[in-house]
Amino acid sequence: MATQRFKQYSVLSMNTFAFTMMFMVWTMFGEIGVPIQEELGLTNTQFGILTSLPILTGSLVRLPLGAWTDKYGGRPVFFILMLCVLPAVWLVQFATEYWQMLIIGAFVGLAGGSFSVGIAYTAKWFERGQQGLAMGIFGAGNAGAAVTKYIAPTIIVVLSWQAVANIYAAIVAITALLFWFFTFTEPQLKDRNKKAPTLREQVKVLNDPKVWKYCQYYSVVFGGYVGVSLYLTRYYMLEYGVGIQLAALIATIFVLPSGVIRAFGGYLSDRFGAHTVTWVCMWASLISFFFMSYPPTEYTIQQMDGETLSFTLAMPVWLFTTLLFIVGIAWGIGKASVFKYLSDEYDQNLGLVSGMVGLFGGLGGFLLPPMFGALIDFTGVTTSIWMLCFGFTLVSVIWMWWTERRQPVLTRDRYHQPSVRDDAAADA
Numbered sequence: 436m437a438t439q440r441f442k443q444y445s446v447l448s449m450n451t452f453a454f455t456m457m458f459m460v461w462t463m464f465g466e467i468g469v470p471i472q473e474e475l476g477l478t479n480t481q482f483g484i485l486t487s488l489p490i491l492t493g494s495l496v497r498l499p500l501g502a503w504t505d506k507y508g509g510r511p512v513f514f515i516l517m518l519c520v521l522p523a524v525w526l527v528q529f530a531t532e533y534w535q536m537l538i539i540g541a542f543v544g545l546a547g548g549s550f551s552v553g554i555a556y557t558a559k560w561f562e563r564g565q566q567g568l569a570m571g572i573f574g575a576g577n578a579g580a581a582v583t584k585y586i587a588p589t590i591i592v593v594l595s596w597q598a599v600a601n602i603y604a605a606i607v608a609i610t611a612l613l614f615w616f617f618t619f620t621e622p623q624l625k626d627r628n629k630k631a632p633t634l635r636e637q638v639k640v641l642n643d644p645k646v647w648k649y650c651q652y653y654s655v656v657f658g659g660y661v662g663v664s665l666y667l668t669r670y671y672m673l674e675y676g677v678g679i680q681l682a683a684l685i686a687t688i689f690v691l692p693s694g695v696i697r698a699f700g701g702y703l704s705d706r707f708g709a710h711t712v713t714w715v716c717m718w719a720s721l722i723s724f725f726f727m728s729y730p731p732t733e734y735t736i737q738q739m740d741g742e743t744l745s746f747t748l749a750m751p752v753w754l755f756t757t758l759l760f761i762v763g764i765a766w767g768i769g770k771a772s773v774f775k776y777l778s779d780e781y782d783q784n785l786g787l788v789s790g791m792v793g794l795f796g797g798l799g800g801f802l803l804p805p806m807f808g809a810l811i812d813f814t815g816v817t818t819s820i821w822m823l824c825f826g827f828t829l830v831s832v833i834w835m836w837w838t839e840r841r842q843p844v845l846t847r848d849r850y851h852q853p854s855v856r857d858d859a860a861a862d863a
Contacts, residue, residue, distance in 0.1 A: 442619045443560045447569060449617045450553045451576045453513065456610045457549040458579030460524055460603050461493055464540055465580075465665035466587035467527075467596040469672075469679055475533055479669075483808030485533075486665040487801045489540045493547015494797025501551035501790020509556020510618050513549060517611040520546045525604035528597035547797055550574075551790035558778055559621040570778065571701020571771040577657075580664045581691035584683040588668075592680060646788060648834060649776055650795035652713060655720075655831045656769035658799015659824060663762075664690050665800070666807045666820070674817045675752050688756055693763030700771030709775035710839055716769035717832045723758040723765075724825035726750075730818040750818075799827075 464471075464486045472482045503512050523542035530536045553573055561569040590599050667689060671682035703712050731749035738744055774789065781788040807820040 446560050446618050447557060447572060449614050450557050451573050453517070453610050453614045454549050454553045454573060454576030455579040455582065456606055457517070457520070457546040458577050459582045460520065460543060460607060461489055461546040462580045462583050462661070462664060463543070463587060463599060463603060464489055465668060466583055466683060467591065467599050469669060470591055470596045471536065477533065479808035479812050480805055481533065482669065483666065483805035485536055485540065487662070487804040488537055489544030490547060490661055490665070490797055491801035492541045492544030494794045494801060496545055496548035497551040497793040497797060498790040500548045501555060501793070504552045504555045508620055509552050509559070510620055513552045513556065514611060514615050516545065516549055516552060517607055517614065521604060521607045521611070524600055524607055528600040551793045554774065554789050556621060568698065568701040568705055570774050571698040574697040574701070574770055574774070575695045577660070577697065577770070578691055578695050580661070581687045584668065584687045584690055588680045588683040645780070646791060648838060649773055649792050651834060652769070652773045652831055653792045653796035654799035655828055656716065656766040656773060657796035658803065660693055660766045660770070661797070661800025662803025662807070663824070665804045670817060670820070673811070685756060689759045689763040692760065693767035696764055696767040697771045700768030701775065703768060704772040704775035709772045709779065712772035713769055714835060716765040716772065717828060717835065719765040720762045721825065721828045721832055723762045724821050724828060727755060727758050727821040728818055728825055730816050
């Protein structure tokens, strides 16, 4: 009979592997969308909608999937979800019209709901002091976006974009079988169901304004990660004129570290607290976006003798990629620290709350690609997408300062009464 420790690590390993494969499927349109755009003659805005629609459906199902995980357990919910995604992935290759791509892509997007299932399923197996690291390890599965950037472009060039659908469908089928045989029912599930609150009682937690604040944080660190990952290959092709394979390869410098470092973010959150880690991550990404937003600019200076002096200021690819790498690291750590907030404050409703927060994170990933495409179509300036990223990151920084950093100072000034020790210190 398997020991408790073996079950813990087996569930964590298979959860992480399954989530990696599902995330890989969830973001597949970011790569196969490039040849589809050329084949169907889509605009940048249409391309953005195609790549982001799966993100929308994957986000919308996170809330009910999280609630079902609390009630029925992560093992059956995750397994059934993979079986539902499988036929949609296989059918992608037969779509020949844009509307067909959108419908099938919406069903492929169900793969994104695996996050709210797996994160709650993982947390139930570990003590609170270990949950940050465990959830961080599980969350590292979003490196599946990097796996897609390695695999899909090569398959597209060597075979075709239709072959990606066949191969990914086989991967989902194998993953579902492995998951079922190497996972276990979480402890105290039956006892938890006996005293579990009703869905109406669970939903009351959404009246907590802090939940909405965490939704905003996660829409930056996770929604931004997904949105940028989907559009990044196309961005490198537009801005620097490179081919799809090289563009996807360079893009992994952002995607892969941001995925795998999430485990380290969980460790840092356990050690230093969710607030401190999230605050640093937000500022690191904000400063990076400030410089990334600057568009290529030509300057002409009129000299005293009537001659002109001209020069160009532009972000070289190596410097841009370095700043992008910093953003990826910050967001990867921030994804874990935001969920540390949740495991600390909403232990009994973690599935529901993580589903809600994950939903808004996914909505951020859904909205960004079409907004990126629309900005580029409207302005003709590719770096305008980083101006948008700077703006929504700034919102989180201001919100965090107002509610978490400013509040203790106000509370101390308003409610602190001087003691004898304070008077003595003042006299000294």
